[in-house]
Amino acid sequence: MVKKVTVADTALEASFRVAELIAKKMKPHTTGEEIIGPACIIIVETMLGKEAQEQISKVPLSNNTISRRISEMSTDINEEVVKQIKSKRKFALQVDESTDIAGKCQLLGFCKFIDKDIVGQFMFCKELQTTTTGEDIFASVNSYLTEHGLSWNYCCGICTDDAPSMIGKYKGFITRALKENPSITTTHCFLHREALVAKTCGEELTEILNQAVKMVNLIKSRPLQNRVFQKMYQEMGANLISLILHTDIRWLSRERVLNRVLELKEELKAFFREERHDIFIKLLENHTWCLKLSYLADIFMKLNELNLSMQGRLEGIVTSVNKMKGSQRKLKSWKSAVQRDDVSNFPSLQQAGYNGFGTVKNLILNHLEQLREAVDKYFPSLSTEKLEWIVSPFELADMAEELDFTEIERDEFLDMSADSTLKVKFEKSDVTLAAFWHAALGEYPNLGQKAISLLLPFSTSYLCEQAFSAMATIKSKQRNRLLSLEDDVRVALSTLRPDIKSFCSKHQSQVSH
Structure with a gap:
């Protein structure tokens, strides 16, 4: 039996759409009432008639409602990102911190993993309550990973701006992270160095x-x-x-x-x-x-x-x-x-x-x-020699003994270099390196995981810098009392779309009075 769609149902979905639009807004202090306000309702009535105007006026748009909608969408997006990371088992981190308009320190984190091709996603935005030492940063990141069941063993790379709090010899964030997983590749942002x-x-x-x-x-x-x-x-x-x-x-x-x-x-x-x-x-x-x-x-x-x-x-x-x-x-x-x-x-x-x-x-x-x-x-070590086998896997078969492989990885490399089917796939212009090695995981799992671990690490903190600009727009002088930025920033920056239809099915449809 097909469910009948009521005015209340469409109003509920519309409120989620408006909340998503506000999170991705251009104006720093837009509210739901401003997006669908009296002027808009008059235009709808003039163009589409009284019935359409009545439906638009029933969309719930209070500040608290919009805030709840954004929070629900943020939770859904975050759960999907965590689910994808767990299924892929490998991810790279990009971490940076900055101060917002209210003088609060915000720690931002992005991740990168392979899902057929490389995917970059927002992870978290956590306020550092007092100091901003390496231990504070590590505690915040570690808390997020622990809360969502992610292991440091999944992390293959971390990119930072190389501030003292990040690279301190004894208590720096990276030093603490390397104690959890010594095989993590650390990178000083290329943009900062340039x-x-x-x-x-x-x-x-x-x-x-x-x-x-x-x-x-x-x-x-x-x-x-x-x-x-x-x-x-x-x-x-x-x-x-x-x-x-x-x-x-x-x-x-x-x-x-x-x-x-x-x-x-x-x-x-x-x-x-x-x-x-x-x-x-x-x-x-x-x-x-x-x-x-x-x-x-x-x-x-x-x-x-x-x-x-x-x-x-x-x-x-x-x-x-x-x-x-x-x-x-x-x-x-x-x-x-x-x-x-x-x-x-x-x-x-x-x-x-x-x-x-x-x-x-x-x-x-x-x-x-x-x-x-x-x-x-x-840039003291500008060399891709250790990555040459990833870039040209079918041209270096004769050098397999000289490459940094385990016995299992070397055998897989020799087998793969003779695989004509994969060679044809590799030579296609529309196939990226990451997509190729993801495709090779099925037959050559050890070699594929090694290649992905070397390809994933970020080389720049570009996503964090981009997020700081979005953060400055979201938390402006007009909205400097926002208690939490994470939900708004996640909905604004994530490339994943929330499942609004699923949200609506879990809510009781109610219209504004």
Whole structure:
């Protein structure tokens, strides 16, 4: 017998849909009443009639109701994630902490596991009540794993920002985690390390950057000055909207700030003449200074491109290492080109012309060498030799004796390297490495598990950084009294959809009075 769908049933489901929409909202203080408010009801009545308006008005939308709906969906999503991890037996962790708008420390965790292909999912958002030591972080993560029946033995990798609380020798989070499972692979976030490389400028170039930033901040930090400058460059026919304010915490802002200064150089000179800032006028009229600024804009652009290329939900060790190795080779190539007076790799510098290039050539060569040394310093082990058998399993059969295998794994590797069916699957362009090794698990379980354990670890803390942005939107100045963020953040960030039909079947349908 088919159940008759009533107005109450549709109103109940609608309230869950609204709650999900609020959790994924763009506006920081949206409520259910704002989404389906008087104006919306009037529009529905006008477009669809009185009956539709009456049904919409019966959707339960109080704050407490929406909060319960979000909590139920969060619990459902979390249970599904835990269920998938338990069925796959292997997962990698990404952990980071930050302070929210109310000054509370929030610890975020994401996991990665293989379900036909690599899947990244939100795990938890826990408030650290007092201190934020490695022991506090470990206790919070361990509590979550224990509560949901997950073992540290399932964990094959942990990625952090390498803060002292994370890597402390005696009481750091990673140190405690390694005591639970010594085989865990630990990774310092590639994005953080690349940002440290980008800060390697030397005194002279750092001074150039600081002088350009002072010019911009002199205008941008004063509303009157900013309005005057906007009026001036609009009258001069400039198409750009405005200068860009630079802040150290925004790693990728330097390139855009410097490029904007170069593009508005004439307008800036006119403004500083009118305001009588002689120091800045001399700098902008100094061709050598402008050449240095052009080079800085170009090199920051290239470093930003590298940083952005490593940002992604499922970025892995293999791809990140390959990108950093490629950047090492490019630095060497750029240096050789500059030695030949070839600056085609640096478009802004090339546009500035070769006049006076000799005065900055040695400075550029030294900086490129400093960057190469910085990559060696912050990425001391840029090698995928231990992963070559994963990337090219059918080409290394003759080297099986030299690979780090147990006897069982070596036998499976030799058998697999002769498996023509798997070779055809491996050579398909639409099959990822993770998907291939997941498919190989059935026939070659030991080798497959080893490959998955090496492929799973995160190379960046990108998901945590992305979650901090969502957290800032959810817990804003208008909502700074939220007691718990976990449910809202989980529903907002998880790629899993809650089973709303199942929720509705467990509730008694009631409409608003």
